[in-house]
Each structure stands twice: as C-alpha cells, then as structure tokens.
Amino acid sequence: MKGLRGIGNHVVGGVWRLGYATRFFLVTLLRSATSFRRFRGLTFREIYFAGVLSLIIIIVSGLFVGMVLALQGYETLQRYGSSEAVGTLVALSLVRELGPVVAALLFASRAGSAMTAEIGLMKATEQISAMEMMAVDPIARVIGPRFWGGVISMPLLAAIFSAMGVFGGYLIAVVLIGVDEGAFWSQMQNAVDFREDIVNGVIKSVVFGVAVTAISLFEGYDAPPTAEGVSRATTRTVVTSSLAILGLDFILTAFMFKGV
Amino acid sequence: MDRTVLDAWVGIFVVVGIAALFILALKVSNSGTTFSTGETYRITAEFDNIGGLKVRAPVKSSGVVVGRVSEIQFDSKKFVARVILTLDKRYEFPKDTSVSILTSGLLGEQYIGLEAGGDTAMLKDGDSLKLTQSAVVLEKLIGQFLYNKAAEGGTTK
Numbered sequence: 025m026k027g028l029r030g031i032g033n034h035v036v037g038g039v040w041r042l043g044y045a046t047r048f049f050l051v052t053l054l055r056s057a058t059s060f061r062r063f064r065g066l067t068f069r070e071i072y073f074a075g076v077l078s079l080i081i082i083i084v085s086g087l088f089v090g091m092v093l094a095l096q097g098y099e100t101l102q103r104y105g106s107s108e109a110v111g112t113l114v115a116l117s118l119v120r121e122l123g124p125v126v127a128a129l130l131f132a133s134r135a136g137s138a139m140t141a142e143i144g145l146m147k148a149t150e151q152i153s154a155m156e157m158m159a160v161d162p163i164a165r166v167i168g169p170r171f172w173g174g175v176i177s178m179p180l181l182a183a184i185f186s187a188m189g190v191f192g193g194y195l196i197a198v199v200l201i202g203v204d205e206g207a208f209w210s211q212m213q214n215a216v217d218f219r220e221d222i223v224n225g226v227i228k229s230v231v232f233g234v235a236v237t238a239i240s241l242f243e244g245y246d247a248p249p250t251a252e253g254v255s256r257a258t259t260r261t262v263v264t265s266s267l268a269i270l271g272l273d274f275i276l277t278a279f280m281f282k283g284v
Numbered sequence: 285m286d287r288t289v290l291d292a293w294v295g296i297f298v299v300v301g302i303a304a305l306f307i308l309a310l311k312v313s314n315s316g317t318t319f320s321t322g323e324t325y326r327i328t329a330e331f332d333n334i335g336g337l338k339v340r341a342p343v344k345s346s347g348v349v350v351g352r353v354s355e356i357q358f359d360s361k362k363f364v365a366r367v368i369l370t371l372d373k374r375y376e377f378p379k380d381t382s383v384s385i386l387t388s389g390l391l392g393e394q395y396i397g398l399e400a401g402g403d404t405a406m407l408k409d410g411d412s413l414k415l416t417q418s419a420v421v422l423e424k425l426i427g428q429f430l431y432n433k434a435a436e437g438g439t440t441k
Contacts, residue, residue: 072297079297119312180298190311
C-alpha cells in the first residue's frame with residue numbers, strides 16, 4: 025500500500041514539474057525581447073560562454089569521430105571492394121546523425137551543466153531574489169540571454185563538428201590509407217543532398233539546442249538552494265538532456281528520412 | 285560601448301560556424317554540382333516494372349547525369365508505372381529517345397539511362413517517351429531460365 029502511494033506520488037510530482045517546466049519555457053520565450061534589445065550587452069556574453077568556450081572540445085571530438093568513422097568504414101567497405109564509398113559513409117553519418125547528436129551531447133555536458141550550476145548557485149546565494157527585490161525580472165535578465173545564446177550557438181557548433189569530422193575522415197581515408205581523392209569527394213557529393221541531409225541536420229541541431237538549453241536553465245532555476253541541490257540539478261541536467269537528445273533524434277529521424 | 289576581446293571571440297566563432305556550414309553545403313553536398321538551380325523540363329515515361337527505382341535517382345545519358353527522377357506514380361487504368369523525369373534544359377534529346385532502367389554495378393542503385401535516337405524533333409516539356417525498357421527483375425530472370433531449362437529437358441527426352 026505504501027509502495028503504491030509512493031508510485032502515485034512520483035507520477036503526480038513528475039506531471040506537476042513538467043507543467044511548471046513548460047510554463048517556465050513559455051515565459052522565457054515571452055520575455056525574450058530583452059535578450060534581443062540588449063543583444064550585445066547580454067546575449068553576446070552568453071554566446072561566448074556557451075559557444076566559444078565549447079569550440080575546442082567540439083573541434084577535437086569532431087576530428088576524432090570522423091577519423092574513427094573513416095577507419096572503421098574503410099575496414100568494412102574494402103571487403104566489398106568499394107572503399108571509395110568511405111567518403112559517403114563518413115559524410116552521411118556525420119551530417120545526418122552524429123554531427124547534431126554528438127555535438128548536442130557534448131554541448132549538454134560542457135555548457136548545459138555550467139548553466140545549471142551557475143543559475144543554481146545564483147539562486148542559492150539569493151542573487152535571483154535580490155534581482156526580484158530590485159524589480160529586475162530575472163527571467164528576462166538572466167534566463168533569456170542564456171537561452172538564446174545556447175540556441176544560436178548549437179547549430180554553429182554542430183556544423184563545425186560535421187565539417188571537422190569530414191576533414192578527419194579525409195585525413196585518414198585519403199592521406200593515410202590512400203583512397204583516391206577524386207572518388208572520395210565525388211561519391212560524397214553524389215550521395216549527400218543539400219536540402220535532404222544538410223538542412224535536416226541543421227534543423228535537428230536547432231531543436232537539440234532549444235531542448236538542451238531549456239532543460240539546463242529549468243534545472244538550475246528549479247534547483248533546491250543548497251550545495252547538494254545544485255549538484256543534483258547539474259547531474260539531472262546532463263542525464264535529462266542526453267535522454268531528450270536521443271529521444272528527439274529518433275522522432276526527428278523518423279519524420280525526416282522515412283522515405284529514404 | 286567599447287569593443288572587447290569577447291566580441292572578437294564571438295565574431296571568430298560565428299565566422300567559423302558559418303564557414304563550416306558553407307563547406308558542408310558546397311564541398312560535401314551536391315548543391316554545387318547539380319542543376320537544381322538551373323532551368324529544367326519534365327518528361328514522362330511509362331514502364332511495366334520499375335524494380336527498385338526511387339525518387340531522386342539520377343538520369344544518365346552516356347554516363348553523364350542529365351537529370352533526376354522527380355516523381356513515380358502508378359497508372360491504375362493501364363496498370364503501368366509512370367515515371368516523371370526532370371531534365372536539365374541544357375541537354376536536349378530527340379523525340380525517339382529510348383529510356384531504360386539500369387543498375388550501376390552488380391548490386392548498386394538503379395538509375396535511368398537515356399539513349400538518343402535519330403529524330404530531328406526535340407523533346408519538349410510535358411512530352412512522354414514511348415520506347416521504354418523495364419528494370420530487370422532477378423526472380424523473373426531466374427524463373428524464365430529455369431522454365432527454359434525444363435522445356436529443353438522435356439524435348440530432348
């Protein structure tokens with residue numbers, strides 16, 4: 025009986041929290057005028073923290089992911105005598121899936137967790153209450169710019185990731201293994217379509233950017249104002265956003281590539 | 285408002301990100317090499333069987349891509365497949381061009397091959413091609429082969 029009550033409590037609490045999160049998200053959107061009116065003062069700084077500081081990890085991981093894809097792809101493809109198709113393999117898997125997804129996972133653990141910790145700590149040290157006291161809207165002043173900074177940074181990071189991955193694949197396949205360079209690029213260009221593949225990849229990364237930043241900001245805003253609460257919220261950000269990225273990716277892929 | 289180091293970094297980030305998008309668009313995808321921006325015309329062809337032909341499959345003549353398959357429909361009156369090809373305006377073909385569904389490599393993707401005829405009149409937008417050759421279906425081919433073998437066996441005995 026007690027266990028049953030516990031389950032019910034969890035479900036009701038979860039739905040309640042989801043509703044609160046949705047309202048938080050909508051309010052952020054409604055009050056985001058400030059982020060654009062004071063774009064250089066507020067949002068620019070957040071693009072720096074979310075985007076520029078994530079550049080190194082995105083570039084390095086993109087390069088390595090592309091290199092591994094090329095090595096593994098070559099290993100399998102050469103058994104069927106079509107090692108030139110390694111360019112197609114690397115480019116399609118990066119542009120369609122790995123670029124947006126892995127970049128978003130890295131973004132969630134690099135920038136998302138930092139956002140949660142920062143806002144959680146602001147709340148714990150009562151900076152947010154102080155702002156409210158001074159009639160400064162914390163959603164417009166603190167949450168909005170971070171949200172838009174993240175949403176703007178994410179597609180750029182995903183594009184950089186994919187481009188670096190293709191370059192890494194080129195390094196391994198053409199420079200190291202010696203696949204014909206012309207065939208590598210031309211087969212890639214034959215198979216990758218601008219609208220079907222690249223634009224869809226960008227759409228994916230925008231959706232992931234919205235999801236990851238919204239989750240990170242909400243977890244920070246909703247964190248209990250203690251050291252333990254902030255640390256738990258940070259963990260939850262990474263777990264929830266990773267799950268959200270993978271789940272959304274499945275749904276988006278099912279919509280985008282069902283006919284192919 | 286003064287310029288800061290932060291501005292420079294954000295500027296570099298945005299430039300690199302947009303450059304990456306451009307590289308993906310121009311170097312990795314086929315947007316730079318296809319005719320999708322140029323003028324096109326549409327040709328219809330009817331096939332008994334299109335095999336595994338898909339929309340966006342290339343249309344080639346002498347191995348050069350001259351267009352793409354833009355639509356595949358089923359004609360429920362004549363019970364044939366109607367394939368609509370979008371060809372580049374730069375390439376013109378005679379009216380009696382023959383069209384066949386071919387396979388690149390042994391197990392590769394299927395594409396449409398055009399073979400120019402000798403007619404002096406050229407194809408126009410909305411024309412349909414009469415000389416079509418369906419895709420080779422492996423099961424039918426093997427079935428026919430076995431049937432012929434059996435028939436041979438019957439006559440010699």
